Amino acid sequence: MPATVLQDTTLFLSTYPLTSLLTFIFLVSISYIIYQTVLHPLARFPGPIICSLSDSYKLWITATDCVPEAMVALHAKYGDIVRIGPSDLHFNQPEAVEGIYKRGWPKGDFYLGFDQKNPGLFSERNEVVHGKRKRMFGNNFTPTAIRSYESIVDGRYAILRKQLDRFAESGEVFDLRKYITYCIVDILGELAFSEAFGNQDDEDPKKIPRVSEALWSCCVAGSMPSMAGAMEWLKDHLPQSAEVAELLEGRNVIFRLALTNIEKRSKKLNLDERPDMLGRIIAASEEGTGAKLTQAQVMAEAITLVVGGTHTTGNTLHLLFANLARNEEYLKRCVKEIDERLPALEVGKPCYEITGLEEKLDFVKACIKENFRKDPVGTFNMPRTVPEQGASIAGVQIPAGTQVSMNIHAFHHNPSVWGPDHDVFDPDRWYDQRNDGLSNLVIPYSVGKRSCVGQNLANANVLKMTTTLLRCYEFEFVNKDEPMVVVSHGDSDLRTPVLVKVKRRGPVFAG
Numbered sequence: 001m002p003a004t005v006l007q008d009t010t011l012f013l014s015t016y017p018l019t020s021l022l023t024f025i026f027l028v029s030i031s032y033i034i035y036q037t038v039l040h041p042l043a044r045f046p047g048p049i050i051c052s053l054s055d056s057y058k059l060w061i062t063a064t065d066c067v068p069e070a071m072v073a074l075h076a077k078y079g080d081i082v083r084i085g086p087s088d089l090h091f092n093q094p095e096a097v098e099g100i101y102k103r104g105w106p107k108g109d110f111y112l113g114f115d116q117k118n119p120g121l122f123s124e125r126n127e128v129v130h131g132k133r134k135r136m137f138g139n140n141f142t143p144t145a146i147r148s149y150e151s152i153v154d155g156r157y158a159i160l161r162k163q164l165d166r167f168a169e170s171g172e173v174f175d176l177r178k179y180i181t182y183c184i185v186d187i188l189g190e191l192a193f194s195e196a197f198g199n200q201d202d203e204d205p206k207k208i209p210r211v212s213e214a215l216w217s218c219c220v221a222g223s224m225p226s227m228a229g230a231m232e233w234l235k236d237h238l239p240q241s242a243e244v245a246e247l248l249e250g251r252n253v254i255f256r257l258a259l260t261n262i263e264k265r266s267k268k269l270n271l272d273e274r275p276d277m278l279g280r281i282i283a284a285s286e287e288g289t290g291a292k293l294t295q296a297q298v299m300a301e302a303i304t305l306v307v308g309g310t311h312t313t314g315n316t317l318h319l320l321f322a323n324l325a326r327n328e329e330y331l332k333r334c335v336k337e338i339d340e341r342l343p344a345l346e347v348g349k350p351c352y353e354i355t356g357l358e359e360k361l362d363f364v365k366a367c368i369k370e371n372f373r374k375d376p377v378g379t380f381n382m383p384r385t386v387p388e389q390g391a392s393i394a395g396v397q398i399p400a401g402t403q404v405s406m407n408i409h410a411f412h413h414n415p416s417v418w419g420p421d422h423d424v425f426d427p428d429r430w431y432d433q434r435n436d437g438l439s440n441l442v443i444p445y446s447v448g449k450r451s452c453v454g455q456n457l458a459n460a461n462v463l464k465m466t467t468t469l470l471r472c473y474e475f476e477f478v479n480k481d482e483p484m485v486v487v488s489h490g491d492s493d494l495r496t497p498v499l500v501k502v503k504r505r506g507p508v509f510a511g
């Protein structure tokens with residue numbers, strides 16, 4: 001009997017090969033769908049069916065720049081835990097912040113989209129290696145180190161002041177975003193490569209390093225990790241459009257600048273003469289072995305600083321000025337507080353010193369915090385991998401190997417945490433007792449071991465820039481009635497210009 005069945009089957013297959021093939025594909029597909037949606041350990045979690053079958057949904061929302069909005073919509077529909085990929089769960093409740101990010105779990109498969117040949121502090125997925133690296137030059141980011149960079153940084157504020165004085169003289173309308181960006185990019189160039197990118201000299205937006213696009217392409221590759229290797233290959237082998245060629249050229253500019261300066265600095269390393277981050281990275285040695293970083297590793301770290309620190313800080317400031325422009329009352333209160341609590345800048349002083357600045361201000365800090373809450377710029381999901389034994393997150397048991405993440409924007413817009421007015425820029429919420437205890441839930445830099453190492457530098461620049469500009473200039477925001485358009489292209493980007501006319505509030509800067 002079995003022999004007859006076998007003969008019949010063979011006969012059927014050879015007579016109807018196409019039908020047989022289609023039937024086979026159909027059966028495999030049905031089995032896959034049933035497994036993923038009914039039998040899989042994550043099948044009990046809600047989410048769009050497409051997400052339980054493939055990573056294509058994540059790929060789509062990343063490629064089309066709408067990750068944060070999509071996460072907000074998914075949580076509104078499915079609740080606090082949503083299955084966003086076959087092995088991915090996305091969380092949105094306060095308990096998950098600790099439950100995911102304070103456990104020391106390794107960064108998830110998403111980070112395969114970032115450089116894994118020579119990973120820097122950001123993309124390193126091995127927690128032991130990461131810990132060693134961080135100990136080697138983590139002192140680059142302490143408040144003391146930030147103060148030691150101040151002479152380098154202030155030179156860049158001096159150029160910004162001269163540019164704004166020029167606009168005050170001419171009465172021309174200009175986009176404040178560009179001038180903030182030129183300054184922040186050149187500061188990071190000076191600190192990470194020992195040389196500015198020349199953005200302040202050129203005043204040409206085309207010359208701004210395309211870090212956002214670079215980040216976006218990594219996020220797209222990482223959103224479908226099984227394809228990350230293939231995408232890397234395609235990037236190198238497909239014919240390039242003019243846009244891709246321009247993007248790669250932008251990347252090459254960064255590489256060339258890094259290479260030249262790393263070589264130069266390695267030969268003549270004098271931290272007393274120039275206490276920048278690059279020098280400290282080159283000088284750093286591993287505890288125990290005393291090993292130094294190779295040139296490729298130094299380069300990876302220097303590039304990480306520029307990619308991690310320019311667009312993020314610049315955009316935070318763009319968004320802050322755009323929010324203040326649309327809320328004149330808050331803008332006036334900031335100016336009043338700065339006038340009352342800070343001395344006027346001396347004629348030759350380009351900006352306020354960071355020491356003591358924070359303690360003197362209250363409302364300005366509330367505005368900065370509210371800007372970080374409403375418009376955080378780090379808006380890709382940040383998955384971690386649940387360890388072998390599985391784990392409980394926010395009281396729910398999650399199987400080993402699951403990719404678990406949160407999205408800072410979606411979390412900052414969770415109405416059950418922030419109330420129905422979560423979309424409103426309202427710094428006064430920080431003076432309302434009902435919000436006591438919510439401060440720790442504003443997490444623009446993430447939390448835990450893999451949170452932002454550059455936050456002291458970023459905070460210093462945000463505060464220095466805001467106080468200096470509001471003390472030295474009166475702003476007329478020309479397009480303040482236009483709605484703000486914010487797009488998440490890797491990280492968040494204010495697409496609406498911040499068009500301003502400025503008047504000097506004091507003497508011309510004479511530095």
Ligand code: HEM
Nearest residue numbers: 121122308309312313316378382445446450452453454458
């Ligand atoms: C307002 C400005 C900034 C924001 C909002 C921001 C946000 C973040 C976030 C959310 C992370 C965690 C990402 C993840 O888990 O995948 C991160 C990590 C990181 N950031 Fe920032 N960042 C800012 C400025 C900077 C600056 C100025 C630098 C350096 C100069 C920097 C360097 C880094 C690095 C190296 C990491 C990886 C840290 C690690 O894994 O140990 N960031 N940042």
